[in-house]
Amino acid sequence: MSDSVPAVEFKNVSKVFGNITVINNVSLVIPQKSFVTFLGPSGCGKTTLLRMIAGFYDCDAGEIFIKGRRVDPVPPYARNTAMVFQEYALFPHLSVFDNVAYGLNIQASEGRIKQSDIEPRVMNALELMQLNALRDRFPHQMSGGQQQRVAVARALVMNPDALLLDEPLSNLDAKLRESVRVELRQIQKKLQLTSIYVTHDQQEALSMSDMIVVMNKGVIRQVGSAHEIYYKPNSRFVADFIGTTNLIDVDLNGGAALYKDVPVPLEGAGIPQSGSASVSLRPESLRIGKEKVENSFNLEGTIRESMFLGEKTRYTVVDAYGKEWIVDSFDPGLTVFEGQVWLTATPDKPHLIVEE
Amino acid sequence: MDARITEKKGFSSDLNRMLREPSLVASLAVVIVLFVLFILYPLMKICIEPGWADWAEFFSDKQFIGALYNTILSSLLATLTAVLLGLGYSYAVNYTEIPGKAFFRFVVLLPLMAPSVISGLAFIMLFGRRGMITYHLLGMRVDLYGWVGLWAVQTLAFFPLAYMTISGVLRSISPNVELAAQNLGAHGWRLFRTVTFPLALPGILSAFLLVAINAFADFGNPILIGGNHHMLATEAYKQVTSAFNMPLAAVLSIVLLLPTLAVFLFQKYFLDRRSFVTITGKPVAGLTRITPGPLGSRLLFCLCAFVSGYILLTFGIVVLFALTVNFGFDYTFTIDNFTEVFFRSEAMRNSWVLSIIAAMITTLLGIFTAFLVSRKSFPGRGMVDFVALLPIAMPGTFMGLALVLAFNTWLAGTAAIIVIGLTLRQLPVGYRNAISAFKQIDKSIEEASTNLGANAPKTFRLVVLPMLKNAVSTSLVYSFLKNINTLSTVIFLFSPQWLLASYAILSLADHGYYGKASATALGMMLSIIVTFGVAKFFLRDRIRIFDL
Structure with a gap:
């Protein structure tokens, strides 16, 4: 698959809940290996858009493509878009190792990877997130920061077509947030992983992203680099919202x-x-x-x-x-x-x- | 793109979404086939069994109308007293510092582990024509058979159920609310009247409905104690066993269904939406709420002492009858009754094995159905939910008769039909339990599993089941208890090849073999206790037996 194919593409996508249009005719191209942030005030539709990539919401209009493959009719478990949830959503009954191995175990049971590949891949992911020492712990035995790292490791290990992150830092304290931010960006660069990040925190968006998508009321207001968004806002809304x-x-x-x-x-x-x-x-x-x-x-x-x-x-x-x-x-x-x-x-x- | 875009919802989008997940379609097909075959089809069969003539016969026969009247009246009477007793008892146990609280708490659990006919059996042995108290002790020649006796027996038989439900409600009221009320100057009766009682009211009402359904459907006690006080359930039984008039039995069972169905619909569509008991704030550890004054405490103590005294008396007399040759006349100690029950009859073994099997199926089916209903969208979800809960409204005799009418040709006399009956009877409990457990589990955990590549059945097996450990064990324990002790569900389903212990008690008592009946009842309790002990040992997990 050549790199010129977009990692994710939205074509005229809309989503309606009841009679509220949450996503209004959104078209967007997310290049491969980029770190893209959906930024906007709460209720702007950024999380909905992210969840539509994962397949948790259906499109009411339009199409979504992942690496050129149309995915809006594909069930969520067949999309390879590993997600880091806001509340981490770790499996409480599984150890750190088993949490991270979960998706690989499923692939192995379906014959898509070899059973013997699981352990090295999991250990690799644990090492990357500096979790080796915690491999036998259970979620309730760890701090919020540690749980968050497990959640990231569990997603990274899948080698997803797009890594989805839904405000993953919002439950961490300010100091930790800053260091994890740097770390996440480093790992993303190292693994050349297309990452889509949802946040309402403009500092986070500015400091991490290759590309920022500013949204409001279900509409994309501006797409651009951190510099463009900050210094060349295309609207009063963007100028006012950022900084x-x-x-x-x-x-x-x-x-x-x-x-x-x-x-x-x-x-x-x-x-x-x-x-x-x-x-x-x-x-x-x-x-x-x-x-x-x-x-x-x-x-x-x-x-x-x-x-x-x-x-x-x-x-x-x-x-x-x-x-x-x-x-x-x-x-x-x-x-x-x-x-x-x-x-x-x-x-x-x-x-x-x-x-x- | 001028055309207004609307949300894709409703039947066709649900259908589309479902068809995209083949595993979901398969799972759903299994559940729906089971429901249609074992719930809806028998329901239809029993409804079309009687013709107009049978209905006309019912409405023109004074005896049947009388039975309807009796059933409604004595059930409501027993329900009312059982709920009042349950309220007082659970308030005393949860809100006071009266001495012996732990003891009272323990004693009230005993009847839950025993077959429900035990209260009727003990009543006969205590207050019957040759009763230990009425005849031997007081030398009275009274006849308490009929509505008075039945009232007393049913009150005590269903009191523990009321107690369990109300106790759960009282415990879920945040102590902070009551502390706030005390802080504002309320105490004693006023506190109860203005805060505790209104908050508990929806729970008390649902306890009332639960007990009412059980009282309407009670079979064993009316047949033992009812005497000439005819009731619907017993009349239907007589039509089947002695008049062989199936259509008329169907009419009687349908009439019996109506009040329970009404109660069920009322609860599902009215009460559940109005409940305002919410668990607000964190429960304060180590906080005891002592609200009634000294006089109230003393009255409550007397109530608890009286009720638990009676329960002990019940079990005491059963033990005495079981361990003597002929209590009241021949006080020689013997264990013949027990050896007879355990070694010369297969009823005990049958009851145990079939109850275990049915409990497992109920639990699995209940949780799986709850998973589909609470986590997946598919057309007809509301229907599946309704049908899964429907058996709670069906009296055991009604369900038994329906199954017999539907499957008599190919399942009659088999163990399978008993297992089906037991499974369906407890399905709503397992299902409802699982639904509320799902409400407490963050949905994103299952989304995470899906996101990592697991389809619905895999997510269910790998993530849902392990997280529902508590709901699983509660459902297993509770259904096993109910299965082994039920009489009404199996009364039309058992056969000479598959005799069951609960029926054995009834027939032994009916023929005056009180010693053997008592030994059977005690034997069942013993086997339940041993089963729990073994399960607890193997699971190592704390089984929450009475947390329903």
């Missing part, structure tokens, strides 16, 4: 943008001649100071609040039109701004969003 941003309405006139009376210098081509649009300015892209800056976006405002956060100070600034701006000042030292200030941004910072 923190300041969104302003601008009027376009002859290739220039105007926020109320304030010109917003922009870089890049393709700016419409007229109409209205939005501009996103990240808090870290704005500078705060007592002076105007040449060839930049310059806006006067009053500081309403400042919050010292260690590596930065976050200011809330109100401009003459009553809009609140969030501005981060990094490595602030003992500098504290007060009263009237200028917010400035060089022309490469503001991102123009033109929506229909």
Whole structure:
């Protein structure tokens, strides 16, 4: 099978529960060996989409392909899309070894692999997840983090066409979450495994993914790399959902943008001649100071609040039109701004969003 | 893509989904064939057996109408008293610190391990025409046969069932709720009236229905104690055994089915949806809830002492009769009664073997059906659920007669028909148990198994069964108990080649051989206890015998 065939492909897929359209005409290509994240607020349809790959939900319209094979009529047990469940779903009556060997045992009983292959493959997976010492433990004898590793090992050992991960880190504490995140990504790269990851945590999505699929209300809003999603959101929704941003309405006139009376210098081509649009300015892209800056976006405002956060100070600034701006000042030292200030941004910072 | 997309659900999508999984189709086919053949077909047979003339005969005969009236009245009376006793007893055992609680808890379990006719048998020996208490002790010449005697006997026969059910409900009420009420100033009678009782009410109601179904269908006690107080179940028996009038027996059985069916439908479609007993919060370890005042505690103690005293009296008299030549007249110690029962009759062995086999089939079938119903979608799922629960509404005599009418030509006189009857009778219990066990197991565990390549039967065998260990053992133990002790289910099914112990008690008692009847009853209890002991030894697992 050549690598150019998509690992997973959705063609005009829809899913309806009752009269709520949970997935609305989604088409998407997931390349092989990539780490793809479905990101969106809760209820956006990301988990439903993932479960449709595994076959736990049927399509109400459209088709799903895995490595070129149409799978929407294939029962879930014949899809080879091993999944890591949010609650791990380990078999409580089986040891770690038997949990991981479960799927291979079934393949062996069907004559698809040799019985003698099972043990080395399981041990390999256990080693990869650093579980060798725990092979005879039972799920209830392990911590959440350990259970999570078993769940990952159990899926990895299947060598799936697509590894599905349904918010697998959400039950871990913050520190552990971060280290497992790094580890998962390393293993994925090492094994060249197509992985599809569902999360509502944008940090997780940004730090791990080759490709992020931002969803809302059953619709894909944007597909792109972490950089594209963060710096070049295609909609107010994506700009607002990923990270923190300041969104302003601008009027376009002859290739220039105007926020109320304030010109917003922009870089890049393709700016419409007229109409209205939005501009996103990240808090870290704005500078705060007592002076105007040449060839930049310059806006006067009053500081309403400042919050010292260690590596930065976050200011809330109100401009003459009553809009609140969030501005981060990094490595602030003992500098504290007060009263009237200028917010400035060089022309490469503001991102123009033109929506229909 | 302008056309509005709608959810694929309902019959055709269920069918499509099912056809994609051949193993599911096969499993389902097995269950459906079994249900149609052994539940629906006999049901149809018994319904078409009588003609209009038979119905006309029933409605014109005063004796039958009287039997209907008697059945309803005395069943309701016995149910009411049994539930009241059960409520008081379980409240005392769960909510007070009266002395002897452990003892009371133990004593109430004894009748559950004994054939239900034992209470009728003991009643005759204690209060009958030659009863130990009425005749020998008090020198009275009373005749308690009839509705009064039956009332007393059925009350005590069904009290343990009410106790078990209500006790389970009371224990599931979170102590936190009652602590909250106490914290707000409620105690004693007010606490019971305003918090405990309303929370337990749905459970008490379902105990009432459960006992009512059993009382309606009771066969052994009416035939022993009923005297001239004719009841439907016994009238049907007489029609079969002495008048050989099958159609009329079918009419009587169908009439007997109606109230139990009504109760069943009421419970399934009304009560189950209104239950608000939920287990909220974590049970607080080591917390005892003592709510009644000193007077209440004393009254409850008297109640428990009286009830358990009577139970002990029952078993005491049975033991005495079993171990003497002719208690009341000849007090010589003997073990002849036991040797006779154990070595000269095959009834005990038959009962034991067939009960074990039926318990295994019931358990497996119940759990497998529950798996399909609670975890798979297929057309007719609601129907399968309904049919699996239906036997609970069928009185044992009704089911027995239906099976006889359906399979008389090729299964008459075999052990198979007995096993089928026993299996079906307990199927709803095993099934319901399994359904509630499934509710407690996270669905994603089975999804994980499917996701790793296991189809429905494999998932069932490798993941579901092992996780349902408790439900399996409860169902096994409970069905075995019920199977070996039942009389009404097997009364039309056993044959001279396959005599059963519960019938032996009845016929021995009917002929005045109280010693042998008692020995048989005790022998059955003994074999049950030994069986549990052996099972416990081999399984090493704590069998939860009475956690139903």
